[in-house]
Amino acid sequence: MKTAMISPRDAYGAALKRLGATHDNIVVLDADLSESTRTAKFRADFPHRFFNAGVAEQNMMGIAAGLAATGKIVFASTFAVFAAGRTYDQIRQGIARSNLNVRIVASHGGITVGEDGPSHQMTEDLALMRALPNMMVLVPADAVETEKMIEKSLEIQGPVYIRTSREKFPVIFDENHRFNPGKGTLLKDGAHLSIIAAGLMVSSALSAADMLAEHGIQASVVNMSSIKPIDRDLIVQCAEHTGRILTVEEHSVIGGLGSAVAEVVSEEFPVPVRRIGVTDQFCFSAPASALLEHFGLTAKHIYDFVRRWMD
Numbered sequence: 523m524k525t526a527m528i529s530p531r532d533a534y535g536a537a538l539k540r541l542g543a544t545h546d547n548i549v550v551l552d553a554d555l556s557e558s559t560r561t562a563k564f565r566a567d568f569p570h571r572f573f574n575a576g577v578a579e580q581n582m583m584g585i586a587a588g589l590a591a592t593g594k595i596v597f598a599s600t601f602a603v604f605a606a607g608r609t610y611d612q613i614r615q616g617i618a619r620s621n622l623n624v625r626i627v628a629s630h631g632g633i634t635v636g637e638d639g640p641s642h643q644m645t646e647d648l649a650l651m652r653a654l655p656n657m658m659v660l661v662p663a664d665a666v667e668t669e670k671m672i673e674k675s676l677e678i679q680g681p682v683y684i685r686t687s688r689e690k691f692p693v694i695f696d697e698n699h700r701f702n703p704g705k706g707t708l709l710k711d712g713a714h715l716s717i718i719a720a721g722l723m724v725s726s727a728l729s730a731a732d733m734l735a736e737h738g739i740q741a742s743v744v745n746m747s748s749i750k751p752i753d754r755d756l757i758v759q760c761a762e763h764t765g766r767i768l769t770v771e772e773h774s775v776i777g778g779l780g781s782a783v784a785e786v787v788s789e790e791f792p793v794p795v796r797r798i799g800v801t802d803q804f805c806f807s808a809p810a811s812a813l814l815e816h817f818g819l820t821a822k823h824i825y826d827f828v829r830r831w832m833d
Contacts (some may be wrong), residue, residue: 523623523702525692525693525725526692526693526778527690527691527692528555528571528665528690528691528695529637529665529680529687529688529689529690530647530662530664530665530668530686530687530742531558531559531630531668531689531699532560532631533558533662533665533666533668533686533708534559534560534561534599534601534627534629534668534669534671534672534684534686534719535560535561535562535563535564535670536560536563537566537668537669537673537811538550538561538563538564538597538672539566539567540567540620541672541676542544542564542571542658543567543643544813545595545676546555546665547574547596547678548571548592548593548594548595548596548597548769549571549589549595549596549597550564550568550572550573550596550597550598550599551572551573551574551577551582551586551589551596551597551598551599552565552572552574552582552598552599552600553574553575553577553578553579553582553604554574554575554577555599555600555601555629556572556574556599558601558629558630558688559599559600559627559629559686561597561599561699562572562582562611563709564597567796568746569674573585573670574661576597576760577604577684579604579609580608580609580611580612582600583598583609583611583612583613583616583617583624583626583696584596584612584618585627586598586622586624586650586763587612587616587617587620587622587624590617590623590624590695590708591620591621592620592672593663594623594764595617595623595625595676596623596624596625597624597625597627598624598625598626598627598780599626599629600629601628601629601630601635601642601644602628602629602630602631602632602644602685603641603642603643603644603647604732605626605627605628605652606626606644606646606647606650606683607630607644607646607647607650607676609712610805613626613651613654613657613681614654617654617657617681618655618656618657618681619787620657620681621656621681622646622679622680622681622812623678623679623680624681624682624685625672625679625681625682625684626651626681626682626684627672627684628644628683628684629642629646629688629722630642630685630686630687630688631647631685631687631721631773631792632645632685632721632722632772632773633688633705633772633774633800633805633813633814633817633819634687634688634689634718634722634772634810634813634814635810635811636807636808636809636810636813637804637808637809638807639805639807639808640804640805640806640807641704641807643813644773645772645773645799645800645805646678646773646774646776646777646792647677647683647685647775648661648685648749648771648773648778648779649774649776649777650775650777651683651750652695652749652750652777652778652782653686654681655660655707655779656680656681657680657681657682657683657701657747657750658678658680658681658682658683658748658750658751659682659683659685659748659750660675660682660683660684660685660703660747660749661684661720661721661747661749661778661779662684662686662693662701662721662747662749663691663695663719663720663721663722663724663725663745663747664691664692664693664695664696664724664725664754664773665691666692666694666695666696666699667694667699667745667747668684668686668692668699669696670700670701671684671697671701671747671755672684672700674702674711675686675704675786678703680819685721687721687722687772689719689722689810692725693707694724694725694728694745699771701747702748703751704747704748704749704751704752704753705748705753706745706748706752706753706757706758707744707745707747707757707784708712708727708742708744708746708756709743709744709745709749710728710731710740710741710742711742712731712739712740712741713715713740713742713763713764714739714740714741714763714764714766714769714778714831715739715742715745715751715765715766715767715768715831716741716742716743716760716761716763716764716766716767717718717730717731717740717742717743717744717767717768717769717770717827717828718744718746718757718760718767718768718769718779718822719740719743719744719745719746719769719779720745720747720749720770720771720772720773720778721747721771721772722772722819723727723745723771723772723798723819724745724771726770726819726821726822726824727743727770727821727824728743728822729821730822730825730828731743732822733821733822734825734828734829735800735824739789739828739829739832740761740832741828742759742760746779746783748774749778749779749782750782750794752782752783754786754787757787757790758786758787758790758791759781761792761793762786762791765793765794766793766795766796766831767783767793767794767795767796767826768795768796768797768798768824768828769783769784769795769796769797769799769818770784770798770799770824771796771798771799772799772800772819773799773800774799774800774802775797775798775799775800775801775802776802778799779799780781780795780797780798780799781797783795784797784800796827796831798818798819798823798824799817799819799826800817801817803818
């Protein structure tokens with residue numbers, strides 16, 4: 523049966539529209555990109571609770587802080603390169619320091635922005651947000667988890683950064699899936715190594731594990747959608763169980779998932795850790811599929827990497 527392909531940004535728009543009907547304290551902000559981020563779905567039903575800040579992302583974060591300080595639950599959206607980069611000072615000073623209930627839902631994260639090029643391909647956002655005190659950092663693995671994550675965020679006290687994507691993801695979970703902040707999910711159990719992935723790379727890791735199994739290599743696969751706080755217990759269990767860990771992310775290998783996992787392993791149960799992601803460089807304009815291939819973010823590359831590592 524063919525796997526359904528749905529973009530996380532579409533799931534975000536659907537979740538906002540649904541939750542807006544039952545939570546009248548939700549306010550949504552956007553920076554002139556509501557069609558792209560899918561906040562336009564909320565705007566259509568609740569125009570009095572939607573505010574377009576225009577191409578003034580820094581001001582948008584200031585508005586978000588002010589609204590949150592009055593008791594509103596604020597969702598502020600734009601592209602990841604603007605949400606985490608252009609507005610960093612406003613997020614740090616106005617939102618994170620005050621521990622306000624702002625959900626920064628950043629669309630178009632990673633390199634799958636494709637032809638928009640290096641000015642829009644954000645591969646440092648998780649590192650930036652992860653370093654901020656009080657900030658929770660989340661990356662859904664598919665559309666189902668995106669909706670569950672948005673819904674769960676209503677219960678969280680403090681700021682949350684959620685990275686979505688323009689690219690369509692394979693749907694991994696069914697509607698019974700539960701998202702728990704600070705917890706990873708073991709999707710496949712294997713004894714030879716653990717592959718810990720986030721976002722789009724979770725489905726690629728699962729496909730790679732199936733390919734590896736055909737050659738006698740049994741890989742555990744973990745969806746680590748909560749980058750901060752991270753599931754230290756599960757990481758240690760993986761290290762103890764398989765003795766080696768591979769991380770895979772559509773992000774720089776500096777400061778993101780791979781760094782977070784390596785920090786835990788080095789402190790708790792040292793085993794070899796390898797990281798697949800964007801190396802220390804800017805990307806370039808090309809179709810998303812070509813960029814994923816170039817940077818080794820495919821199931822085949824993960825498979826080849828593990829085969830070389832295990833030999």
